[in-house]
Amino acid sequence: MTERFAGSFTQQEPLSEEAIAAAEEVMRHGRLHRYNLAPGEAGEVALLEEEFAAFTDGRYCLAVASGGYALSCALRALGVGSGDPVLTNAFTLAPVPGAIASLGARPVFVETTEALVIDLDHLETRAVETGAKVLMLSHMRGHICDMDALTALCDRLGVAVIEDCAHTMGAAWAGVPSGRHGAIGCYSTQTYKHINSGEGGLIVSDDAALMARAILLSGSYMLYDRHRAAPPAEAFEALTGEVPNVSGRMDNLRAAILRPQLADLPARVARWNRLYGAMEAGLRGAPGVALIDRPQDEAYVGSSFQFRVPDWTAARIEAFLSRCASRGVELKWFGADRPAGFTSRYAHWAYADPDPLPQTDRVLATLIDMRLPLTFLEHDCALIARIIREEAARP
Ligand SMILES: *Cc1c(COP(=O)(O)O)cnc(C)c1O
Numbered sequence: 460m461t462e463r464f465a466g467s468f469t470q471q472e473p474l475s476e477e478a479i480a481a482a483e484e485v486m487r488h489g490r491l492h493r494y495n496l497a498p499g500e501a502g503e504v505a506l507l508e509e510e511f512a513a514f515t516d517g518r519y520c521l522a523v524a525s526g527g528y529a530l531s532c533a534l535r536a537l538g539v540g541s542g543d544p545v546l547t548n549a550f551t552l553a554p555v556p557g558a559i560a561s562l563g564a565r566p567v568f569v570e571t572t573e574a575l576v577i578d579l580d581h582l583e584t585r586a587v588e589t590g591a592k593v594l595m596l597s598h599m600r601g602h603i604c605d606m607d608a609l610t611a612l613c614d615r616l617g618v619a620v621i622e623d624c625a626h627t628m629g630a631a632w633a634g635v636p637s638g639r640h641g642a643i644g645c646y647s648t649q650t651y652k653h654i655n656s657g658e659g660g661l662i663v664s665d666d667a668a669l670m671a672r673a674i675l676l677s678g679s680y681m682l683y684d685r686h687r688a689a690p691p692a693e694a695f696e697a698l699t700g701e702v703p704n705v706s707g708r709m710d711n712l713r714a715a716i717l718r719p720q721l722a723d724l725p726a727r728v729a730r731w732n733r734l735y736g737a738m739e740a741g742l743r744g745a746p747g748v749a750l751i752d753r754p755q756d757e758a759y760v761g762s763s764f765q766f767r768v769p770d771w772t773a774a775r776i777e778a779f780l781s782r783c784a785s786r787g788v789e790l791k792w793f794g795a796d797r798p799a800g801f802t803s804r805y806a807h808w809a810y811a812d813p814d815p816l817p818q819t820d821r822v823l824a825t826l827i828d829m830r831l832p833l834t835f836l837e838h839d840c841a842l843i844a845r846i847i848r849e850e851a852a853r854p
Pocket of ligand 1: 525526527528551552554555597598599600623625626647648649658659660
């Protein structure tokens, strides 16, 4: 009998009763704006910031309207402006070069390795060629490069690092939480990431001047004293009149539903990694399939799964994908000619006028991707892996 998978790769879990109750409370009192507080009230956003700073072991935290906003805010806080080159991964998602372009700055794409991380040799070459002073490092699909080597290289080059942790909230490198190796860490709380408020973002930094700028940028008016995970007043006073308001605050309703999810994140990470483990076990040794190496120092969150089919032609991949899809297994392919769903790639971002990157092209041409939502169970992953295995064995 031919097995079929009947689940959905895009269905998230419902919110917990605790999150729903917290949201209801905010709706009943009506103070949705983060600075609209009753006497003595901290507010959900300020509490979320405090809790997320503790979770990432960061000194300061700011909650904002989206992950993309967090990225552009971090760039502005670092002083990136019109025409400036900003290094970034060629293998990333559209909001990353989009954040760079939103400032009139210029994305400089860096090659990708077979482990799906930034190529450090090429990073050095491009940094020297362009004189770029900022790297927006995207931990795309949760793959973390050797952060010790990257940090040493960027220190040597005088390049400040912003980490895009949209896929690594809850992950770590050598015991240090993802987002805590560079000057600023940015996270997304959009529905398809690790905690879900529909839209939302978080910024973490230990640098008081950078965080004061980010808070002012986000539209704090003169109300920054209502923050809790924020630098002292002097850091803001030094900036009076210097920083434009580019409104992008988070509201209390979203923060209210995020706080219980953050508290539950370690348990969710463990569940994701069981799904990831089941998929990896099911696909190990499948014909033509190369799994992605995960380094010892990387504590990842297995919320998505990638594998390569390095010896296959585009035609064979297309036939394989359509056979899998007909059995309910909707895989994404980074090698498609035209952007589809969330799988666009650097060559599609014509506005950035990207130079060809042969190594990235070669890796992406045979890279397959799938989400692992927490509505899946381990036996779902085992079934999906059996289907992929069977279809991979066909010529
Ligand atoms: C989702 C995502 C972002 C941006 O997050 P939004 O909250 O959707 O703006 C940034 N980088 C990557 C790699 C993402 O997947």
